[in-house]
Ligand SMILES: Nc1ncnc2c1ncn2[C@@H]1O[C@H](COP(=O)(O)OP(=O)(O)O)[C@@H](O)[C@H]1O
Protein backbone atom coordinates (compact mmCIF):
# COMPACT_ATOMS: atom_id res chain seq x y z
CA UNK A 1 0.00 0.00 0.00
CA UNK A 2 2.78 2.43 0.94
CA UNK A 3 4.55 1.49 -2.24
CA UNK A 4 1.42 2.17 -4.29
CA UNK A 5 1.07 5.62 -2.73
CA UNK A 6 4.71 6.34 -3.44
CA UNK A 7 4.46 5.33 -7.06
CA UNK A 8 1.27 7.36 -7.41
CA UNK A 9 2.84 10.51 -6.02
CA UNK A 10 5.82 10.15 -8.33
CA UNK A 11 3.45 9.69 -11.25
CA UNK A 12 1.42 12.77 -10.44
CA UNK A 13 4.50 14.95 -10.04
CA UNK A 14 5.90 13.86 -13.38
CA UNK A 15 2.48 13.90 -14.98
CA UNK A 16 1.73 17.48 -14.11
CA UNK A 17 4.89 18.57 -15.91
CA UNK A 18 3.73 16.64 -18.98
CA UNK A 19 0.41 18.45 -18.52
CA UNK A 20 2.08 21.83 -18.62
CA UNK A 21 4.02 20.98 -21.75
CA UNK A 22 0.91 19.52 -23.38
CA UNK A 23 -1.04 22.65 -22.44
CA UNK A 24 1.50 24.78 -24.27
CA UNK A 25 0.95 22.68 -27.40
CA UNK A 26 -2.83 22.82 -27.04
CA UNK A 27 -2.93 26.60 -26.62
CA UNK A 28 -1.12 27.00 -29.91
CA UNK A 29 -3.05 24.30 -31.72
CA UNK A 30 -6.37 25.82 -30.69
CA UNK A 31 -5.53 29.28 -31.92
CA UNK A 32 -3.51 28.61 -35.04
CA UNK A 33 -4.03 24.92 -35.94
CA UNK A 34 -0.28 24.50 -35.83
CA UNK A 35 1.58 21.83 -33.89
CA UNK A 36 4.58 23.64 -32.49
CA UNK A 37 7.38 21.09 -32.73
CA UNK A 38 9.79 23.80 -31.59
CA UNK A 39 8.10 24.12 -28.17
CA UNK A 40 10.66 21.84 -26.54
CA UNK A 41 13.75 23.60 -27.74
CA UNK A 42 12.19 27.00 -27.07
CA UNK A 43 11.67 25.89 -23.47
CA UNK A 44 15.21 24.52 -23.33
CA UNK A 45 16.57 27.86 -24.51
CA UNK A 46 14.87 29.72 -21.68
CA UNK A 47 16.09 27.14 -19.16
CA UNK A 48 19.64 27.80 -20.31
CA UNK A 49 19.06 31.52 -19.90
CA UNK A 50 17.99 30.80 -16.32
CA UNK A 51 21.03 28.60 -15.78
CA UNK A 52 23.35 31.30 -17.05
CA UNK A 53 21.84 33.76 -14.58
CA UNK A 54 22.10 31.30 -11.70
CA UNK A 55 25.73 30.57 -12.57
CA UNK A 56 26.32 34.32 -12.60
CA UNK A 57 25.12 34.44 -9.02
CA UNK A 58 21.49 35.44 -9.39
CA UNK A 59 18.87 33.73 -7.24
CA UNK A 60 16.69 30.94 -8.60
CA UNK A 61 13.65 33.21 -8.46
CA UNK A 62 15.19 36.00 -10.49
CA UNK A 63 16.30 33.42 -13.02
CA UNK A 64 12.81 31.90 -13.09
CA UNK A 65 11.13 35.22 -13.79
CA UNK A 66 13.63 36.19 -16.47
CA UNK A 67 13.26 32.77 -18.10
CA UNK A 68 9.46 33.01 -18.20
CA UNK A 69 9.56 36.55 -19.55
CA UNK A 70 12.06 35.57 -22.23
CA UNK A 71 9.81 32.60 -23.00
CA UNK A 72 6.98 35.04 -23.66
CA UNK A 73 9.14 37.24 -25.86
CA UNK A 74 10.51 34.25 -27.75
CA UNK A 75 7.03 32.82 -28.35
CA UNK A 76 5.63 36.14 -29.53
CA UNK A 77 8.63 36.74 -31.75
CA UNK A 78 8.44 33.27 -33.29
CA UNK A 79 4.77 33.82 -34.15
CA UNK A 80 5.29 37.30 -35.61
CA UNK A 81 8.42 36.62 -37.60
CA UNK A 82 8.44 32.94 -38.48
CA UNK A 83 4.90 31.58 -38.20
CA UNK A 84 2.86 34.50 -39.55
CA UNK A 85 4.02 33.96 -43.17
CA UNK A 86 2.91 30.30 -43.14
CA UNK A 87 -0.29 30.78 -41.11
CA UNK A 88 -3.40 29.76 -42.99
CA UNK A 89 -1.28 28.16 -45.70
CA UNK A 90 -0.78 24.43 -46.35
CA UNK A 91 -0.42 22.57 -43.04
CA UNK A 92 2.81 20.91 -44.09
CA UNK A 93 4.55 24.29 -44.42
CA UNK A 94 3.96 25.10 -40.76
CA UNK A 95 5.08 21.60 -39.72
CA UNK A 96 8.34 21.97 -41.60
CA UNK A 97 8.92 25.46 -40.25
CA UNK A 98 8.43 24.44 -36.61
CA UNK A 99 10.54 21.29 -37.08
CA UNK A 100 13.28 23.40 -38.63
CA UNK A 101 13.05 25.82 -35.74
CA UNK A 102 13.32 22.92 -33.27
CA UNK A 103 16.59 21.79 -34.80
CA UNK A 104 17.93 25.32 -35.21
CA UNK A 105 17.28 26.38 -31.62
CA UNK A 106 18.75 23.18 -30.23
CA UNK A 107 21.90 23.73 -32.31
CA UNK A 108 22.08 27.33 -31.17
CA UNK A 109 21.87 26.23 -27.54
CA UNK A 110 24.78 23.86 -28.07
CA UNK A 111 26.82 26.63 -29.70
CA UNK A 112 26.13 29.23 -27.03
CA UNK A 113 25.96 27.16 -23.85
CA UNK A 114 27.99 24.09 -24.83
CA UNK A 115 26.76 20.53 -24.98
CA UNK A 116 28.09 19.18 -21.68
CA UNK A 117 25.84 18.11 -18.80
CA UNK A 118 25.30 20.89 -16.29
CA UNK A 119 23.41 20.56 -13.04
CA UNK A 120 20.33 22.69 -12.59
CA UNK A 121 19.31 23.69 -9.06
CA UNK A 122 15.95 23.46 -7.38
CA UNK A 123 14.85 26.02 -4.80
CA UNK A 124 13.50 23.40 -2.41
CA UNK A 125 14.70 20.17 -0.91
CA UNK A 126 14.40 16.83 -2.63
CA UNK A 127 14.13 14.74 0.51
CA UNK A 128 10.75 13.22 1.10
CA UNK A 129 8.50 14.25 3.96
CA UNK A 130 8.34 11.94 6.97
CA UNK A 131 4.96 10.32 7.52
CA UNK A 132 4.62 8.05 10.53
CA UNK A 133 8.29 7.20 10.61
CA UNK A 134 8.65 6.39 6.93
CA UNK A 135 9.76 8.65 4.10
CA UNK A 136 7.32 9.25 1.25
CA UNK A 137 8.46 10.54 -2.14
CA UNK A 138 6.45 13.72 -1.69
CA UNK A 139 9.23 16.26 -1.47
CA UNK A 140 9.17 20.03 -1.06
CA UNK A 141 10.29 20.17 -4.68
CA UNK A 142 7.40 18.05 -5.89
CA UNK A 143 5.00 20.30 -3.97
CA UNK A 144 6.63 23.25 -5.68
CA UNK A 145 6.25 21.57 -9.08
CA UNK A 146 2.60 20.72 -8.55
CA UNK A 147 1.82 24.08 -6.97
CA UNK A 148 3.46 26.20 -9.64
CA UNK A 149 1.73 24.35 -12.46
CA UNK A 150 -1.64 24.61 -10.70
CA UNK A 151 -1.16 28.34 -10.09
CA UNK A 152 -0.19 28.89 -13.72
CA UNK A 153 -3.24 26.99 -14.89
CA UNK A 154 -5.52 28.91 -12.55
CA UNK A 155 -4.12 32.18 -13.88
CA UNK A 156 -4.74 31.05 -17.45
CA UNK A 157 -8.29 30.01 -16.64
CA UNK A 158 -8.92 33.38 -15.00
CA UNK A 159 -7.47 35.17 -18.01
CA UNK A 160 -9.62 33.27 -20.49
CA UNK A 161 -12.80 33.26 -18.43
CA UNK A 162 -12.91 36.62 -16.77
CA UNK A 163 -11.03 39.16 -18.84
CA UNK A 164 -11.86 41.01 -22.02
CA UNK A 165 -8.57 40.11 -23.65
CA UNK A 166 -9.20 36.46 -22.76
CA UNK A 167 -12.58 36.58 -24.47
CA UNK A 168 -10.98 38.18 -27.53
CA UNK A 169 -8.33 35.45 -27.56
CA UNK A 170 -10.94 32.71 -27.40
CA UNK A 171 -13.03 34.31 -30.13
CA UNK A 172 -9.93 34.59 -32.32
CA UNK A 173 -8.98 30.99 -31.66
CA UNK A 174 -12.40 29.59 -32.52
CA UNK A 175 -13.24 31.75 -35.49
CA UNK A 176 -10.67 34.15 -36.87
CA UNK A 177 -12.88 35.58 -39.57
CA UNK A 178 -15.88 36.24 -37.35
CA UNK A 179 -13.63 37.77 -34.71
CA UNK A 180 -12.14 40.14 -37.27
CA UNK A 181 -15.60 41.15 -38.46
CA UNK A 182 -16.44 41.94 -34.85
CA UNK A 183 -13.43 44.25 -34.62
CA UNK A 184 -11.07 41.95 -32.69
CA UNK A 185 -7.43 42.48 -33.68
CA UNK A 186 -6.84 38.80 -34.34
CA UNK A 187 -3.16 39.11 -35.25
CA UNK A 188 -2.34 40.57 -31.86
CA UNK A 189 -4.32 37.86 -30.10
CA UNK A 190 -2.39 35.12 -31.91
CA UNK A 191 0.93 36.71 -30.95
CA UNK A 192 -0.24 36.94 -27.36
CA UNK A 193 -1.39 33.31 -27.48
CA UNK A 194 2.00 32.08 -28.71
CA UNK A 195 3.71 34.15 -26.05
CA UNK A 196 1.60 32.72 -23.25
CA UNK A 197 1.98 29.18 -24.57
CA UNK A 198 5.73 29.61 -24.57
CA UNK A 199 5.61 30.78 -20.95
CA UNK A 200 3.83 27.56 -19.97
CA UNK A 201 6.28 25.55 -22.07
CA UNK A 202 9.22 27.30 -20.40
CA UNK A 203 7.81 26.55 -16.98
CA UNK A 204 7.65 22.85 -17.82
CA UNK A 205 11.24 22.98 -19.04
CA UNK A 206 12.43 24.65 -15.83
CA UNK A 207 10.53 22.20 -13.65
CA UNK A 208 11.77 19.08 -15.38
CA UNK A 209 15.33 20.45 -15.18
CA UNK A 210 15.11 21.21 -11.46
CA UNK A 211 17.40 19.01 -9.37
CA UNK A 212 18.77 17.27 -12.48
CA UNK A 213 21.08 17.90 -15.38
CA UNK A 214 20.55 19.95 -18.49
CA UNK A 215 22.14 19.66 -21.93
CA UNK A 216 20.81 20.83 -25.29
CA UNK A 217 18.59 17.76 -25.79
CA UNK A 218 17.53 17.36 -22.13
CA UNK A 219 13.89 18.11 -23.09
CA UNK A 220 13.62 15.25 -25.58
CA UNK A 221 11.74 12.77 -23.41
CA UNK A 222 9.47 15.51 -22.03
CA UNK A 223 8.71 16.52 -25.62
CA UNK A 224 7.63 12.98 -26.47
CA UNK A 225 5.53 12.55 -23.32
CA UNK A 226 4.07 16.03 -23.66
CA UNK A 227 2.95 15.31 -27.20
CA UNK A 228 1.44 12.00 -26.18
CA UNK A 229 -0.40 13.72 -23.31
CA UNK A 230 -1.73 16.43 -25.62
CA UNK A 231 -2.98 13.91 -28.16
CA UNK A 232 -4.52 11.66 -25.50
CA UNK A 233 -6.41 14.72 -24.30
CA UNK A 234 -7.61 15.64 -27.74
CA UNK A 235 -5.14 18.40 -28.73
CA UNK A 236 -8.03 20.84 -28.72
CA UNK A 237 -8.84 20.80 -25.04
CA UNK A 238 -6.85 22.46 -22.24
CA UNK A 239 -8.58 20.22 -19.70
CA UNK A 240 -7.69 17.28 -21.92
CA UNK A 241 -4.04 18.28 -21.89
CA UNK A 242 -4.00 18.38 -18.10
CA UNK A 243 -5.84 15.09 -17.66
CA UNK A 244 -3.77 13.52 -20.44
CA UNK A 245 -0.55 14.51 -18.70
CA UNK A 246 -1.70 13.15 -15.36
CA UNK A 247 -2.92 9.87 -16.86
CA UNK A 248 0.33 9.41 -18.70
CA UNK A 249 2.44 10.32 -15.68
CA UNK A 250 0.58 7.83 -13.49
CA UNK A 251 0.60 5.05 -16.08
CA UNK A 252 4.30 5.39 -16.76
CA UNK A 253 5.04 5.50 -13.06
CA UNK A 254 3.09 2.25 -12.52
CA UNK A 255 4.90 0.60 -15.41
CA UNK A 256 8.18 1.74 -13.96
CA UNK A 257 7.25 0.68 -10.45
CA UNK A 258 5.45 -2.63 -10.96
CA UNK A 259 6.68 -4.17 -14.20
CA UNK A 260 9.93 -6.05 -14.22
CA UNK A 261 12.60 -3.99 -16.01
CA UNK A 262 9.79 -1.43 -16.34
CA UNK A 263 12.10 1.56 -16.67
CA UNK A 264 13.22 0.25 -20.06
CA UNK A 265 9.60 -0.08 -21.15
CA UNK A 266 8.41 3.44 -20.29
CA UNK A 267 8.67 4.87 -23.80
CA UNK A 268 7.02 1.84 -25.31
CA UNK A 269 4.25 2.07 -22.72
CA UNK A 270 3.61 5.70 -23.68
CA UNK A 271 3.13 4.66 -27.28
CA UNK A 272 0.88 1.75 -26.32
CA UNK A 273 -1.31 4.10 -24.25
CA UNK A 274 -1.44 6.53 -27.17
CA UNK A 275 -2.47 3.82 -29.61
CA UNK A 276 -5.13 2.39 -27.30
CA UNK A 277 -6.66 5.82 -26.67
CA UNK A 278 -6.70 6.65 -30.37
CA UNK A 279 -8.29 3.30 -31.22
CA UNK A 280 -11.08 3.85 -28.69
CA UNK A 281 -11.50 7.57 -29.25
CA UNK A 282 -9.79 8.70 -32.46
CA UNK A 283 -10.16 12.37 -31.55
CA UNK A 284 -8.66 11.95 -28.08
CA UNK A 285 -10.43 11.83 -24.74
CA UNK A 286 -11.65 15.42 -24.67
CA UNK A 287 -11.99 16.28 -28.33
CA UNK A 288 -14.73 18.76 -29.10
CA UNK A 289 -15.05 18.06 -32.82
CA UNK A 290 -18.82 17.77 -32.55
CA UNK A 291 -19.07 21.26 -31.12
CA UNK A 292 -16.76 22.70 -33.73
CA UNK A 293 -18.66 21.31 -36.67
CA UNK A 294 -21.75 23.34 -35.85
CA UNK B 295 -42.60 54.33 -49.24
CA UNK B 296 -39.79 54.15 -51.80
CA UNK B 297 -39.95 56.77 -54.48
CA UNK B 298 -39.64 55.42 -57.97
CA UNK B 299 -36.04 55.15 -58.98
CA UNK B 300 -34.95 56.39 -62.37
CA UNK B 301 -33.86 53.29 -64.20
CA UNK B 302 -36.08 51.09 -66.27
CA UNK B 303 -36.14 47.42 -65.57
CA UNK B 304 -33.49 45.29 -67.28
CA UNK B 305 -31.16 48.23 -67.90
CA UNK B 306 -27.70 46.88 -68.53
CA UNK B 307 -25.68 48.93 -66.07
CA UNK B 308 -28.29 49.05 -63.41
CA UNK B 309 -27.30 52.22 -61.56
CA UNK B 310 -30.15 54.20 -60.13
CA UNK B 311 -30.91 57.80 -60.81
CA UNK B 312 -30.67 58.51 -57.11
CA UNK B 313 -32.48 61.17 -55.14
CA UNK B 314 -31.11 64.19 -53.38
CA UNK B 315 -33.39 63.83 -50.38
CA UNK B 316 -31.89 60.63 -48.96
CA UNK B 317 -28.46 60.02 -47.47
CA UNK B 318 -26.32 57.54 -49.28
CA UNK B 319 -24.55 55.96 -46.38
CA UNK B 320 -22.78 53.27 -48.35
CA UNK B 321 -21.72 53.62 -51.96
CA UNK B 322 -20.18 50.91 -54.06
CA UNK B 323 -18.62 52.12 -57.30
CA UNK B 324 -17.54 49.82 -60.13
CA UNK B 325 -16.45 47.07 -57.75
CA UNK B 326 -14.73 44.04 -59.28
CA UNK B 327 -13.34 41.03 -57.42
CA UNK B 328 -11.71 37.84 -58.59
CA UNK B 329 -10.71 34.47 -57.15
CA UNK B 330 -7.66 33.71 -59.27
CA UNK B 331 -8.95 33.59 -62.83
CA UNK B 332 -12.59 33.51 -61.72
CA UNK B 333 -14.12 36.98 -61.80
CA UNK B 334 -16.89 36.92 -59.21
CA UNK B 335 -17.81 40.63 -59.30
CA UNK B 336 -17.69 42.71 -62.43
CA UNK B 337 -18.12 46.46 -62.10
CA UNK B 338 -20.86 46.46 -59.48
CA UNK B 339 -22.27 49.83 -58.44
CA UNK B 340 -24.99 50.35 -55.87
CA UNK B 341 -25.82 52.46 -52.87
CA UNK B 342 -27.53 51.88 -49.56
CA UNK B 343 -29.38 54.68 -47.88
CA UNK B 344 -30.18 55.48 -44.29
CA UNK B 345 -33.56 54.20 -43.18
CA UNK B 346 -33.75 51.82 -46.12
CA UNK B 347 -33.46 48.11 -46.68
CA UNK B 348 -31.62 47.43 -49.92
CA UNK B 349 -32.03 43.84 -51.07
CA UNK B 350 -29.33 42.26 -53.22
CA UNK B 351 -30.87 39.33 -55.06
CA UNK B 352 -29.66 36.68 -57.44
CA UNK B 353 -29.18 32.97 -57.95
CA UNK B 354 -26.57 30.85 -56.23
CA UNK B 355 -23.15 31.93 -57.51
CA UNK B 356 -24.31 35.37 -58.65
CA UNK B 357 -21.66 37.05 -56.50
CA UNK B 358 -23.79 38.22 -53.55
CA UNK B 359 -21.50 36.89 -50.85
CA UNK B 360 -18.42 38.13 -52.68
CA UNK B 361 -20.00 41.59 -52.81
CA UNK B 362 -20.46 41.73 -49.04
CA UNK B 363 -17.03 40.23 -48.38
CA UNK B 364 -15.43 42.80 -50.65
CA UNK B 365 -17.30 45.65 -48.97
CA UNK B 366 -16.02 44.62 -45.56
CA UNK B 367 -12.47 43.94 -46.76
CA UNK B 368 -12.37 40.16 -46.43
CA UNK B 369 -11.85 40.05 -50.19
CA UNK B 370 -9.74 42.79 -51.80
CA UNK B 371 -11.20 44.15 -55.05
CA UNK B 372 -9.27 44.33 -58.31
CA UNK B 373 -11.10 47.53 -59.23
CA UNK B 374 -13.62 49.98 -57.85
CA UNK B 375 -14.21 51.67 -54.51
CA UNK B 376 -16.31 51.37 -51.40
CA UNK B 377 -17.34 54.63 -49.74
CA UNK B 378 -18.89 54.73 -46.28
CA UNK B 379 -20.45 58.03 -45.34
CA UNK B 380 -18.17 59.93 -47.68
CA UNK B 381 -15.00 58.13 -46.64
CA UNK B 382 -13.17 55.76 -48.96
CA UNK B 383 -12.84 52.49 -47.05
CA UNK B 384 -11.71 50.29 -49.95
CA UNK B 385 -8.35 49.63 -48.32
CA UNK B 386 -9.41 49.81 -44.68
CA UNK B 387 -8.74 46.78 -42.48
CA UNK B 388 -11.50 44.28 -41.77
CA UNK B 389 -11.05 44.86 -38.02
CA UNK B 390 -11.73 48.57 -38.40
CA UNK B 391 -15.11 48.19 -40.11
CA UNK B 392 -17.32 47.91 -37.02
CA UNK B 393 -15.58 50.93 -35.57
CA UNK B 394 -16.50 52.85 -38.71
CA UNK B 395 -20.14 51.95 -38.25
CA UNK B 396 -20.52 48.93 -40.52
CA UNK B 397 -21.45 45.49 -39.19
CA UNK B 398 -21.34 42.36 -41.36
CA UNK B 399 -23.24 39.19 -40.49
CA UNK B 400 -21.54 36.67 -42.76
CA UNK B 401 -22.95 33.76 -44.72
CA UNK B 402 -23.62 30.86 -42.39
CA UNK B 403 -24.34 33.37 -39.60
CA UNK B 404 -20.97 33.49 -37.88
CA UNK B 405 -22.06 32.23 -34.49
CA UNK B 406 -18.98 31.33 -32.46
CA UNK B 407 -20.22 27.87 -31.56
CA UNK B 408 -17.83 27.22 -28.67
CA UNK B 409 -18.74 30.38 -26.79
CA UNK B 410 -21.94 30.87 -24.85
CA UNK B 411 -24.74 33.07 -26.14
CA UNK B 412 -23.76 35.80 -23.71
CA UNK B 413 -20.08 35.57 -24.65
CA UNK B 414 -20.99 35.87 -28.32
CA UNK B 415 -22.77 39.12 -27.55
CA UNK B 416 -19.89 40.36 -25.43
CA UNK B 417 -17.38 39.73 -28.23
CA UNK B 418 -19.56 41.92 -30.45
CA UNK B 419 -19.30 44.78 -27.95
CA UNK B 420 -15.58 44.36 -27.13
CA UNK B 421 -14.33 46.99 -29.54
CA UNK B 422 -16.51 49.63 -27.89
CA UNK B 423 -14.88 49.25 -24.49
CA UNK B 424 -17.28 49.40 -21.55
CA UNK B 425 -20.84 48.72 -22.68
CA UNK B 426 -23.69 49.04 -20.21
CA UNK B 427 -25.79 46.07 -19.15
CA UNK B 428 -28.87 47.91 -20.43
CA UNK B 429 -27.64 47.50 -23.99
CA UNK B 430 -27.38 43.73 -23.58
CA UNK B 431 -30.79 43.71 -21.93
CA UNK B 432 -32.20 45.51 -24.92
CA UNK B 433 -30.96 42.76 -27.25
CA UNK B 434 -32.43 40.14 -24.94
CA UNK B 435 -35.74 42.03 -24.88
CA UNK B 436 -35.71 42.05 -28.66
CA UNK B 437 -35.05 38.30 -28.76
CA UNK B 438 -36.53 36.65 -25.65
CA UNK B 439 -35.74 33.22 -27.06
CA UNK B 440 -32.01 33.76 -26.79
CA UNK B 441 -32.37 35.45 -23.41
CA UNK B 442 -33.49 32.12 -21.96
CA UNK B 443 -30.37 30.48 -23.32
CA UNK B 444 -27.81 33.13 -22.51
CA UNK B 445 -25.53 30.79 -20.58
CA UNK B 446 -25.79 27.90 -23.04
CA UNK B 447 -23.09 27.14 -25.58
CA UNK B 448 -24.10 28.72 -28.88
CA UNK B 449 -23.85 25.43 -30.73
CA UNK B 450 -26.97 24.25 -28.92
CA UNK B 451 -29.11 26.95 -30.58
CA UNK B 452 -31.53 26.31 -33.41
CA UNK B 453 -31.04 28.02 -36.77
CA UNK B 454 -33.55 30.75 -35.98
CA UNK B 455 -32.02 31.40 -32.56
CA UNK B 456 -28.59 31.63 -34.13
CA UNK B 457 -29.84 34.20 -36.58
CA UNK B 458 -31.35 36.21 -33.74
CA UNK B 459 -28.07 35.96 -31.84
CA UNK B 460 -25.94 37.26 -34.70
CA UNK B 461 -28.33 40.09 -35.53
CA UNK B 462 -28.42 41.04 -31.86
CA UNK B 463 -24.63 40.84 -31.72
CA UNK B 464 -24.34 43.09 -34.77
CA UNK B 465 -26.74 45.61 -33.20
CA UNK B 466 -24.52 45.83 -30.13
CA UNK B 467 -21.89 47.37 -32.42
CA UNK B 468 -24.36 50.25 -32.97
CA UNK B 469 -23.86 50.15 -36.72
CA UNK B 470 -25.21 52.65 -39.24
CA UNK B 471 -24.89 50.08 -42.00
CA UNK B 472 -25.74 46.43 -41.49
CA UNK B 473 -24.71 43.81 -44.07
CA UNK B 474 -26.71 40.58 -43.83
CA UNK B 475 -25.80 37.54 -45.92
CA UNK B 476 -28.75 35.18 -46.46
CA UNK B 477 -30.32 35.42 -43.01
CA UNK B 478 -33.33 33.38 -44.15
CA UNK B 479 -31.33 30.35 -45.26
CA UNK B 480 -32.64 27.17 -43.65
CA UNK B 481 -35.23 28.92 -41.50
CA UNK B 482 -38.96 28.19 -41.29
CA UNK B 483 -41.07 30.84 -43.09
CA UNK B 484 -42.63 31.91 -39.80
CA UNK B 485 -39.22 32.66 -38.30
CA UNK B 486 -38.11 34.47 -41.45
CA UNK B 487 -41.22 36.68 -41.30
CA UNK B 488 -40.55 37.40 -37.65
CA UNK B 489 -36.91 38.35 -38.19
CA UNK B 490 -37.64 40.45 -41.27
CA UNK B 491 -40.47 42.22 -39.47
CA UNK B 492 -38.15 43.11 -36.65
CA UNK B 493 -35.52 44.32 -39.10
CA UNK B 494 -38.10 46.61 -40.68
CA UNK B 495 -38.96 48.08 -37.28
CA UNK B 496 -35.30 48.73 -36.46
CA UNK B 497 -34.68 50.37 -39.81
CA UNK B 498 -37.74 52.61 -39.50
CA UNK B 499 -37.09 53.50 -35.87
CA UNK B 500 -33.35 54.11 -35.99
CA UNK B 501 -32.54 55.07 -39.56
CA UNK B 502 -30.29 52.03 -39.93
CA UNK B 503 -29.27 51.14 -43.47
CA UNK B 504 -29.47 47.42 -44.29
CA UNK B 505 -27.88 45.68 -47.25
CA UNK B 506 -29.80 42.40 -47.32
CA UNK B 507 -28.37 39.64 -49.49
CA UNK B 508 -30.94 36.96 -50.26
CA UNK B 509 -31.64 34.10 -52.62
CA UNK B 510 -35.12 34.08 -51.16
CA UNK B 511 -36.22 37.01 -53.33
CA UNK B 512 -39.91 36.93 -52.50
CA UNK B 513 -39.41 37.36 -48.76
CA UNK B 514 -36.62 39.88 -49.23
CA UNK B 515 -38.63 42.08 -51.60
CA UNK B 516 -41.58 42.00 -49.24
CA UNK B 517 -39.52 43.78 -46.60
CA UNK B 518 -37.05 45.80 -48.72
CA UNK B 519 -37.38 49.28 -50.19
CA UNK B 520 -35.00 48.81 -53.07
CA UNK B 521 -33.82 45.71 -54.90
CA UNK B 522 -30.59 45.12 -56.79
CA UNK B 523 -30.49 42.04 -58.99
CA UNK B 524 -27.11 40.42 -59.60
CA UNK B 525 -26.32 37.87 -62.26
CA UNK B 526 -22.85 36.43 -62.91
CA UNK B 527 -21.21 39.23 -60.98
CA UNK B 528 -23.00 42.11 -62.71
CA UNK B 529 -25.93 44.27 -61.72
CA UNK B 530 -28.84 43.44 -64.01
CA UNK B 531 -31.32 45.92 -62.59
CA UNK B 532 -31.85 48.25 -59.67
CA UNK B 533 -35.35 49.36 -58.85
CA UNK B 534 -37.86 49.81 -56.11
CA UNK B 535 -38.90 46.59 -54.44
CA UNK B 536 -42.53 47.02 -55.49
CA UNK B 537 -41.58 47.49 -59.16
CA UNK B 538 -39.36 44.41 -59.08
CA UNK B 539 -42.15 42.46 -57.41
CA UNK B 540 -44.49 43.42 -60.25
CA UNK B 541 -42.09 42.56 -63.08
CA UNK B 542 -43.03 39.05 -63.99
CA UNK B 543 -40.40 38.56 -66.70
CA UNK B 544 -37.62 39.68 -64.42
CA UNK B 545 -38.86 37.48 -61.60
CA UNK B 546 -38.94 34.45 -63.84
CA UNK B 547 -35.56 35.19 -65.38
CA UNK B 548 -33.50 36.00 -62.29
CA UNK B 549 -35.44 35.61 -59.08
CA UNK B 550 -36.95 32.17 -59.47
CA UNK B 551 -40.51 32.89 -58.42
N1 LIG C 1 -13.31 31.17 -52.16
C1 LIG C 1 -13.62 31.08 -53.49
N2 LIG C 1 -12.70 30.61 -54.36
C2 LIG C 1 -12.98 30.52 -55.67
N3 LIG C 1 -14.16 30.87 -56.22
C3 LIG C 1 -15.12 31.33 -55.40
C4 LIG C 1 -14.90 31.46 -53.99
N4 LIG C 1 -16.02 31.95 -53.43
C5 LIG C 1 -16.89 32.13 -54.43
N5 LIG C 1 -16.35 31.75 -55.61
C6 LIG C 1 -17.00 31.83 -56.92
O1 LIG C 1 -17.41 33.16 -57.12
C7 LIG C 1 -18.69 33.22 -57.68
C8 LIG C 1 -19.63 34.01 -56.77
O2 LIG C 1 -19.80 33.30 -55.56
P1 LIG C 1 -20.60 33.90 -54.32
O3 LIG C 1 -20.16 35.29 -54.11
O4 LIG C 1 -20.44 32.95 -53.20
O5 LIG C 1 -22.08 33.89 -54.86
P2 LIG C 1 -23.47 33.88 -54.07
O6 LIG C 1 -23.23 34.34 -52.70
O7 LIG C 1 -24.32 34.81 -54.86
O8 LIG C 1 -23.99 32.49 -54.13
C9 LIG C 1 -19.13 31.78 -57.90
O9 LIG C 1 -18.83 31.43 -59.24
C10 LIG C 1 -18.27 31.02 -56.95
O10 LIG C 1 -18.03 29.72 -57.44
Ligand SMILES: [Mg+2]
Pocket residue numbers: 358359360401476
Ligand atom coordinates in the same frame (compact mmCIF):
# COMPACT_ATOMS: atom_id res chain seq x y z
MG1 LIG D 1 -23.68 33.41 -50.88
